[in-house]
Amino acid sequence: MATEPQEAPETAVDRELDDAIAARGYVESRVRVRYAETDKMGVVYHANYLVWFEVGRVEFLRAMGLDYSTMERETNVMLAVLEATARYKAPAKYDDELAVRATMTGIRGPIVRFRYSIVRIVDRLVLCEGETVHMALGPDFKRAELPSEYAERFRRLVHEIHGNAAGSGIAKLAGSSEPGANGGELA
Amino acid sequence: MATEPQEAPETAVDRELDDAIAARGYVESRVRVRYAETDKMGVVYHANYLVWFEVGRVEFLRAMGLDYSTMERETNVMLAVLEATARYKAPAKYDDELAVRATMTGIRGPIVRFRYSIVRIVDRLVLCEGETVHMALGPDFKRAELPSEYAERFRRLVHEIHGNAAGSGIAKLAGSSEPGANGGELA
């Protein structure tokens, strides 16, 4: 797709995808709560939100035109989880339709950061927020370089989302519990 | 450990282990129901019994002195699941202590069969019974030979458990719901 192969891995298409993400500040995916994900409290077991964060993370990359599966296979680099945090606001219930909003919040060397918000579709209530920190690892589970074509796009995208001061992705994610503020953004 | 290396992979120790299993007819492991394993019905979600079957299967092999993890790593052969069946008799609940009884019921070429019974410790009630069928696969997910040292011991063990007509492992597993019949066997 690039006009000058290998030297300009980023294309006009990539740029458009990134701009679309930057404009909104996050990427939104949908999940529906499965019976298997509930527990005897009658609500979703808390560890499952980390699984949904991962769904959101993967779809964030896919919206950039990047395929995490391909990245693992072709570059032999994985983004291992270094740290994960979740704050639970209200319980998701069986069969609820949920929006998983994910945004990249930082990149420094082999470290990449994501932030998430899980929003109940029916009333836009934020059920859970969280962050994950990842490190690029090689097949030996040792620290590795993030492939440069990924690193560059990540850096620029983080900059674009953050630089967009009035409506940064983090602000949008954080403010997503106020229907007034983010009502129009729900797909 | 073998007196004649490579030619007699089975040792007196192996024989003793196998005899112990054959005498009882199965190997018993323990699990305690985790909150994560329950669902909104207030009982264990049905797919988790397959996970416990696997716990039982691995402990069955360990009781033979075989380490499934080592087998996968050293022989590059995995025992992939071809078929799994579970029949649910009564629900396991949160924090229940359970006995997972596993026995090998057949081996033919690359195919190995296991049978299971999940028994509630407190009253010896059988909660679930099931079977799995496995096939030896290579790293390419193509059918492979079961390593001969495993195949031989599996064959003999299946023969010993089955040949022991009056009290075969299958009969013992099947009859495990009658406290009178199997009361004394609970570790």
Added chain:
Amino acid sequence: MATEPQEAPETAVDRELDDAIAARGYVESRVRVRYAETDKMGVVYHANYLVWFEVGRVEFLRAMGLDYSTMERETNVMLAVLEATARYKAPAKYDDELAVRATMTGIRGPIVRFRYSIVRIVDRLVLCEGETVHMALGPDFKRAELPSEYAERFRRLVHEIHGNAAGSGIAKLAGSSEPGANGGELA
């Protein structure tokens, strides 16, 4: 929606929904394989197919205009799993998009039967087939009557799918591995 409330729970809309299912023979849902669902073999852990069967089952009911969640809440009856079987043909891999095809195959008293087929979207390969048997249970986990409005529609739908001899849902599900035979049915 009914013209004569309570007496004719089935409406023209219900009939249309059921006819649409009967015509195709099954209901199809989509899932994408999550990282959490893979295991160290690099493919999906076998117990997760039962979770997808449940996704298919719930969407089958939803396609009939029935909401399993509402049924549990309003009638106090749950469809507990009595038996589950899965036959694994080929492994699903991380990020694969899958079609979960579910059909109801029988109803007799409080017992309802479903059949499933998990098909890889990209090449229509059948990865897994299976069945589940369910029993209506009350909140005390004792056998209960299936609410009559559900029972009647289930019976008629099973009859319609089966009676449609040349292209019964079961035949369609079973034959779904031949792209030639079922190619046109993939949404």
Added chain:
Amino acid sequence: MATEPQEAPETAVDRELDDAIAARGYVESRVRVRYAETDKMGVVYHANYLVWFEVGRVEFLRAMGLDYSTMERETNVMLAVLEATARYKAPAKYDDELAVRATMTGIRGPIVRFRYSIVRIVDRLVLCEGETVHMALGPDFKRAELPSEYAERFRRLVHEIHGNAAGSGIAKLAGSSEPGANGGELA
């Protein structure tokens, strides 16, 4: 068991149990990594550590003579997770035997805090550390009072573990990665 019923729910036995926990600073449970808990990276999927934290938390309470299952049933109060954090140091692998060390680190009103450390048995390497924050909730998922007999014992135990300055439970957990420092504490 109490000499003055209802007024002194704490007994000599309770005191002994609490003293034993305070002396060590934490309660240790064991888990063995299941195949189902691994992912295609070949190591444990990160969300499963939260499940093990829960195992540790429940065993912490059990070591105090408290049964979380009974507490939920008898007092109608649950300890819902408000926040969970995990920091991953090194990956757990299939079939690894792990120690889950849990300690209570705080109680204020309906809020209870726990800290965890997951240690690989074979070499005492700390694989993961984390915290959870819980809130007492009633059956309506509204904030509730922690039953007073639990609250009192929690408060005293937290005080005893923390007051023991030189060797507080938190210090012990935090320092558990140095075999020299905590070698003797491994059961």
